[in-house]
Amino acid sequence: MSLFKERQYLRVHVDREPDDSLWMKCKSCGELVFKRRVRENSNVCPSCGEYFFQTSQERLESILDPGSYEPFGERLAANDPLSFTDSRAYQERVAEAQAKTGLDDAILIGRGAIEGIPVVIGVMDFRFIGGSMGSVVGEQICRAIEASIADRRGFVLISSSGGARIQEGMFSLLQMAKTVTVRRRLAEAGLPFVSVMTYPTTGGVEASIASLGDIIIAEKGAMIGFAGRRVIEQTIAEELPAHFQTESFALERGQIDRVVRREDLRSELAVALGFFVGAR
Numbered sequence: 001m002s003l004f005k006e007r008q009y010l011r012v013h014v015d016r017e018p019d020d021s022l023w024m025k026c027k028s029c030g031e032l033v034f035k036r037r038v039r040e041n042s043n044v045c046p047s048c049g050e051y052f053f054q055t056s057q058e059r060l061e062s063i064l065d066p067g068s069y070e071p072f073g074e075r076l077a078a079n080d081p082l083s084f085t086d087s088r089a090y091q092e093r094v095a096e097a098q099a100k101t102g103l104d105d106a107i108l109i110g111r112g113a114i115e116g117i118p119v120v121i122g123v124m125d126f127r128f129i130g131g132s133m134g135s136v137v138g139e140q141i142c143r144a145i146e147a148s149i150a151d152r153r154g155f156v157l158i159s160s161s162g163g164a165r166i167q168e169g170m171f172s173l174l175q176m177a178k179t180v181t182v183r184r185r186l187a188e189a190g191l192p193f194v195s196v197m198t199y200p201t202t203g204g205v206e207a208s209i210a211s212l213g214d215i216i217i218a219e220k221g222a223m224i225g226f227a228g229r230r231v232i233e234q235t236i237a238e239e240l241p242a243h244f245q246t247e248s249f250a251l252e253r254g255q256i257d258r259v260v261r262r263e264d265l266r267s268e269l270a271v272a273l274g275f276f277v278g279a280r
Helices: 035-040 056-063 090-101 135-151 170-188 229-236 247-252 262-279
Strands: 004-008 023-025 032-034 074-078 107-114 117-124 154-161 193-201 215-219 258-260
Touching: 023 035, 032 035, 056 107, 056 117, 056 154, 056 262, 074 090, 074 135, 107 135, 107 262, 117 135, 117 262, 135 154, 135 170, 154 262, 170 193, 193 262, 215 247, 215 262, 247 258, 258 262
Parallel strands: 117 154, 154 193, 193 215, 215 258
Antiparallel strands: 004 074, 023 032, 107 117
């Protein structure tokens, strides 16, 4: 049974959602801010420093050297192996997400450079069914890692995901084992993997590939965890700390290596990758 279909790229970049307004209101400080200024500031409020949402394309633009991004030549789109329907058919949800985001699924992968260091990069997008990892996302991560091995480049994965895609059932859960297996090949090839966790990195993505970086960086404000707070509290019958599943909580317990502000992420990635490049 085929879980996805292939087709060639029709455009180099992802179109933005239509947006005619020039101003936006920060939900943190209440200030009206000029949208262009926010985007030029890595989608950080210039008044209070609060983070706004970043699309996968915006992250690529903020991290990679200008003009260096080359998307992989094949695109994958999800089929519906279980003919799944809840309140709506799964294929309807996929089609709606594709129309809304301009993406085929919840990840973009390609080659690029960070301060001159060649990399293969994958960036997940929470707008697409919660950034969930179904068969397409798992396959794309594996293809990106295989390209890293073939090109002798480091691999960077930026995660923003609610976890496994329940509409694909066991096929989705299998992506955890699949990506972990291919990640081992990257280690055997002696190539670095830098994992970046953002808001949110949860469920099956956090429990598998996102937690297996040689260096694990959390963006300031990230949410990192497996199950939801309420589920855990009900299960263990205890109240959890106020900062549970925050980036600071993960850092205190050695789950991640470093917390980085969004505006510093590009330079931090260059330092991390440069360490491995210099060691080769």
